[in-house]
Amino acid sequence: MIKHASTTLLSAVAVLAATFVAAPAPAQAVPTPAPTSVTIAEVQGPGFASPLAGRAVSDVPGIVTTIRTTSPRGFWMQSAVPDRDPSTSDGIFVFTGSTAPTVTPGDAVTVSATVTEYRSVGSGETAATTANLGVTELTKPTVTVRSSGSPLPAPVTFTPFSVPSRFAPPVSGDIEQVRRVVPARSAQEFLEAHEGERVSVPSPRIIAPSNTFGDVDITSKPQSDGTIHGGAVLSSYNLPTGRIKVSALDGSKPVMNTGDRFAGPVVGPLDWSNFGGYVIDAPTLPAVVSSGLTPTVASRVNDRDLSVATYNVENLAPGDSAGKYAALARGIVTNLASPDVVAVEEVQDNSGAADDGTVAADATIARLTTAIAAAGGPRYDHRGIDPVNDTDGGAPGGNIRTVFLFNPSRVSFVDRGKPSSSAATVGVRGPAGRAQLSVSPGRIAPTDPAWKNSRKPLAGEFTFRGRTVFVVGNHFNSKGGDQSADGRFQPPARSSETQRTAQASVENAWVRSLQAIDPRAAIVIAGDLNDYQFSPAVRTLTGSGAGLTDLIATLPRAQQYTYVYSGVSQVLDHIIVSRSLRPSARYEVVHLNAEFAGQTSDHDPQVVRVRP
Known part of the structure; x- marks a missing residue:
């Protein structure tokens, strides 16, 4: 539910009246925890999973940065002032379910909701068996618009030196058990620390062809693990770490080959893809600059070979x-x-x-x-x-x-x-x-x-x-x-x-x-x-x-x-x-x-x- 600040007091009175009429006798009361007023960073927590998962939170403040009108519908919001803890993200996705969000980027809002760790599952998988990482979300939200026209928080720029060269944390097992991520230690921890935040990769190179959905993979480390045609080569079980998927929220599906480039920065909130891996959900995509890649041709054979x-x-x-x-x-x-x-x-x-x-x-x-x-x-x-x-x-x-x-x-x-x-x-x-x-x-x-x-x-x-x-x-x-x-x-x-x-x-x-x-x-x-x-x-x-x-x-x-x-x-x-x-x-x-x-x-x- 989304509401504006002018309706808040009247709604609150109505809710209090209804609660008073319906309240049971004290001897029969079942205590429920009161919603907690927290920041986005406190909801996200310093680890891979929220410490508040399953709990109700109230009046979480943020600036709406990006809208998604297709399933899963909702919007991303981000704290106007970051908390300065590099392990905690200042952005989060608010899931509005079957209702398209009515907020717009730049709205300053507060959200009361339930904290949920959403995990996509594939065919034959369950939430317990899937390898997909969870995404911290605010679900069943009540959204109050406090003001409009706020400047969007500046995106975090991923430079060639931002993402560590090690892919996974130095742990064995489920990395979501890591209580505090160390962004400078591994790519997975670095990306988790920015989940839900606006990020930017300047004019990135495309390292895999676009698929039928229009999604494409880019790299923030163009000088690392490169192939002869601009891809990201696998030489050991440590994956190339500059990889990030890109998906266009406007539904555009440009056709792209390995080695092509985007003419400008790719900007959007960082999410987890249903196809696996982190993804930038960009509202729009820059123009594509072709690398001119053509199929290779083998040398002619000698008759004696x-x-x-x-x-x-x-x-x-x-x-x-x-x-x-x-x-x-x-x-x-x-x-x-x-x-x-x-x-x-x-x-x-x-x-x-x-x-x-x-x-x-x-x-x-x-x-x-x-x-x-x-x-x-x-x-x-x-x-x-x-x-x-x-x-x-x-x-x-x-x-x-x-x-x-x-x-x-x-x-x-x-x-x-x-x-x-x-x-x-x-x-x-x-x-x-x-x-x-x-x-x-x-x-x-x-x-x-x-x-x-x-x-x-x-x-x-x-x-x-x-x-x-x-x-x-x-x-x-x-x-x-x-x-x-x-x-x-x-x-x-x-x-x-x-x-x-x-x-x-x-x-x-x-x-x-x-x-x-x-x-x-x-x-x-x-x-x-x-x-x-x-x-x-x-x-x-x-x-x-x-x-x-x-x-x-x-x-x-x-x-x-x-x-x-x-x-x-x-x-x-x-x-x-x-x-x-x-x-x-x-x-x-x-x-x-x-x-x-x-x-x-x-x-x-x-x-x-x-x-x-």
Whole structure:
């Protein structure tokens, strides 16, 4: 409820009269705590959670700074005079529920309300299990406008040196148990100390493409953790700390790519995003200055080199648009320079995501190879193995799998035997120095528990210029179920790592069995490993570099990324080569998706040229 000061006395008399008439006999009275008159800083408190949560407060003074008329409706207000305690915020959100706020910026108000710690929850989560941080709010408010036209409190400017380089507080567990944040200690504490306040980031760089809601990630530390195109690169489990999301309250949805800039400062109250992470809710956004980012193009291959690529095509189904197929084809032909072999991940079956028992994917593959030929590329042949229905993860009914595309005018696929079922295991045999697969194509240990509800690695034997090359296509277990790295549980539980590390162990053992027969075997391991270059899974797969090299780790730090999530440029996709191929390997990540708002897939492909 919102009221003006001129009505306060009359309303108070009416309330007192009603209370007097309705009051029970003293013997039956149930005492209730009187509302507490406090400041915004006292409501916010020095920690992550309010010390007054659940209590009624009265006459909390503030200046209205920003209005939100869409759900969750309400307004932000801020103390006219800060309390000088760096641990406490002087701003707060007042939630007005189904009623749009009638105050305007510059109104000096007092608010009587209940202090609430609001926590957004996702599907399958509860307030107790979600990693989202709570936001201190005033709910069920009675708002009194004391005056209008007050100047807005000056925003807190986030300079490149404001936010600490450490991301999380040095605690283990729920950081909301921290009783007093130390803003100079970690990014999470710094941002919590300014929750609800007007903040400003001067002309910030955009570090991730805008999403369909128009939200975008920016950085207040443009000189830290930068990628070659202006993103924020992940090199360890300590997240880049300058990241802040931006959302426009006026509903505007500018299309932005990584590396673009805002022409002026982004100003607005600091909030917690339902997508995770802190967000500036800006009333309006400045104009966007384009960086002119264009997709990268791989260098042309020497005829004597074998080129092998990997590309996650994001749930490719026969029913996808002609535009998606054409864009994927251009990416393979033009940007990847028509590789000799492509390990393609996330190929769905012929009925797409319909859970109807279909497992064959020949229609999906045919449409892709036809599009590639139409784009001027080779007429690719393909090999793959259909999974058992609904056993390999992904969208139910989609039956995503890895498929090899190959240019038969450049390489030959060695078809050997035929697996009796999708559960058949590919082995390695042959005399010393002449390893061969027991079946080709085949799947590596598909019945091992490590691959439960996950894609099984596809192994194939190829011949290039008379030399045998073994290629393994991968799509390891997803990160589903992990706690948000931006959230309140620190360090976050990465439960999915356990399965990926087990998968890496199984595959590494298979590779070692091949190398035991032929130590100089030419091996290329490619695909979406769903994990970082420094992760336990990747270290396990490469044997910490013993006999296998993860090529993305050989690039300069600013180039080590294939995927962008929540403003973080990170590695999920890899090409790993055996020792015999390392000296000749020329490797490139081809950035044509992850940094662009108009992306065909959420992954960037990559390619290596080797001379077996």
